[in-house]
Amino acid sequence: MSTPTTGPLSVRRVRLSQQIIRFAGVGLLSTALHLGLFAALVRGGAPSQLANGVALVLATLFNTALNRAWTFGVSGRRKLVFHHSQALVIFAITYAATTLALAVLGAVSPDAGTVVQTVVVAVANVLSTAARFVAMRRWIFRTPVTAEPAESAGVSPGGPTDRHDPAYVVDGVLESPHSDG
Numbered sequence: 001m002s003t004p005t006t007g008p009l010s011v012r013r014v015r016l017s018q019q020i021i022r023f024a025g026v027g028l029l030s031t032a033l034h035l036g037l038f039a040a041l042v043r044g045g046a047p048s049q050l051a052n053g054v055a056l057v058l059a060t061l062f063n064t065a066l067n068r069a070w071t072f073g074v075s076g077r078r079k080l081v082f083h084h085s086q087a088l089v090i091f092a093i094t095y096a097a098t099t100l101a102l103a104v105l106g107a108v109s110p111d112a113g114t115v116v117q118t119v120v121v122a123v124a125n126v127l128s129t130a131a132r133f134v135a136m137r138r139w140i141f142r143t144p145v146t147a148e149p150a151e152s153a154g155v156s157p158g159g160p161t162d163r164h165d166p167a168y169v170v171d172g173v174l175e176s177p178h179s180d181g
Contacts, residue, residue, distance in 0.1 A: 022071040023133050026063060031125055034059035035118050042114050048106075052098050052121060060091045072141035086140040090132050097124040 034055050041051035064087035068074045074083070101124035105112055112120075 019071055019137065020133070023067060023136070026066045026071055027129055027132075029066070030059045030063035031122065033062055034125065035122055038121055039114055039118050042117060048102050048117050049099060052102060053095065056091065056095055056098065060087060060094070063087075067136055068141065072136065074141055083140055087136075090135045090140070093131055093135075094125060094128040097128045100124070 037055035037058060038048075038051050041055060042048055046054075061084065064084055068080075068083055098121050101120045102117065105117060105120045109116070
């Protein structure tokens with residue numbers, strides 16, 4: 001019998017905590033990239049909606065690649081294009097939120113400066129972050145469940161993976177970060 005600190009639930013919580021911390025770190029970097037590009041493009045004369053779209057596409061590609069490798073431990077080219085395609089669906093949520101926020105700002109304060117516009121984009125971006133994490137964890141980077149129970153097959157409950165991140169090694173065994181179901 002497992003003790004509460006070493007049981008499967010505890011291991012899942014540790015993995016989830018690691019994923020959340022890593023996701024937050026990637027999010028901070030991606031947000032800095034998005035907002036920096038947005039502000040630079042707006043100051044360079046680009047309309048705010050165009051600047052937001054270009055900056056968000058580039059930040060989304062960066063975010064997906066880094067989350068894929070570091071947060072969810074997926075390596076190799078397998079499903080690379082598919083993962084980025086799925087991330088573009090999530091991009092649509094973030095883009096809709098930031099575009100709507102800029103539109104509302106434009107209606108309320110048409111002469112808002114770059115700093116105010118950047119803050120509005122940042123707030124909208126933060127509000128869409130929870131949906132992004134859930135989508136990445138449950139949809140984009142989830143491991144399909146096999147018909148045979150994983151425990152009887154001698155593999156982690158998430159099934160075989162191409163993950164090679166030491167954060168998922170438990171007692172010397174590489175485990176899927178998605179085994180918490």
